[in-house]
């Protein structure tokens with residue numbers, strides 16, 4: 001009550017100030033009508049309370065503001081692999097150089113100098129037209145070419161029918177930015193408008209079409225609008241000496257924090273999968289709540305696809321009945337290793353998703369676990385483990401490398417599962433880990449009973465594969 005009168009007092013002061021400055025304040029509140037003034041104060045007080053609630057919510061819910069948005073160097077490796085019908089360049093990218101830098105900055109003094117090169121040119125390093133894989137620098141939706149008539153201009157460097165860019169691709173990314181890949185080889189482009197492509201996916205080959213003096217790639221990053229004037233220097237975003245800045249696995253990552261799907265698309269795909277799969281748990285617990293999952297996830301800064309695939313990978317679409325609250329299952333809102341009693345208890349799916357986003361933020365760039373992930377990445381890198389099982393903070397593989405922790409010991413005598421041995425047998429075959437040490441003291445387990453760095457790494461890769469497969473099954477991404 002005291003607090004309320006303090007607010008009243010402050011409002012009187014504010015009104016005094018307003019009355020001296022804006023005559024309209026009289027029109028708004030009649031000072032001779034005490035009831036209306038008090039009503040207005042009550043409204044202001046209520047509004048203030050609402051505002052404080054909002055601010056409180058905002059402060060409690062740590063928004064993840066760092067996304068896996070880094071662009072990859074757009075030139076891929078020679079080696080490729082097919083995954084879910086898409087071709088990915090894996091391994092070390094073909095070594096090429098920047099042959100012409102960005103000169104498209106508009107002269108601030110209006111002399112109009114130096115406005116003709118809005119991207120960088122990447123040389124062919126001795127390779128012919130159609131020999132070097134060009135990859136999507138980020139995941140996104142293709143907006144050009146519209147059809148195959150725009151992909152078959154000759155590799156003769158003569159600007160005839162295809163305009164200056166010749167055969168080219170434009171991809172729009174989740175933040176609205178656009179990447180452009182020009183002068184590609186005749187009939188090499190494998191994507192068209194409407195296709196959803198993943199980071200690292202091969203979209204065509206380097207060529208010599210359009211206005212080109214030699215086989216090369218003209219690469220642009222456009223921020224804000226699909227126009228040359230929105231182009232920025234790609235070398236501020238990509239580094240030829242560090243071509244895969246956020247992940248070591250080609251095409252295996254997707255954003256932890258955002259989706260390219262609109263709400264309508266997300267809901268439609270969820271319902272479609274319900275119909276196709278006939279999985280009751282999915283239909284009842286997830287497809288039915290697709291709109292809410294999308295809204296709460298976006299508001300909490302987590303990719304709604306990730307929420308869904310995590311639930312599928314961990315619980316196969318069932319909600320836990322072991323806990324007294326229904327949405328209290330591992331992966332959504334419960335940190336690794338915590339059961340019903342020590343983990344969070346959530347009364348609704350929405351609460352679980354919000355909690356999940358908070359757990360995830362620990363695993364992201366700037367999060368509490370960032371350094372641990374980086375250390376693990378380096379450790380696994382130097383041990384020569386399968387690259388798809390370890391990644392840097394901000395990536396799925398980076399997050400997963402801690403989140404799907406397999407346990408230091410093959411037989412974990414703790415309360416929450418049997419540890420590594422169970423999973424090693426699933427991954428490598430039943431007899432891989434037939435001897436389960438029965439030690440109860442971690443510090444005195446028999447020598448050789450520890451899971452190796454690469455075994456833990458392989459488990460992570462296995463988890464990622466599982467999630468990617470579920471994601472593909474539902475969303476086609």
Ligand SMILES: [Zn+2]
Pocket residue numbers: 100117119120121217218219
């Ligand atoms: Zn160029």
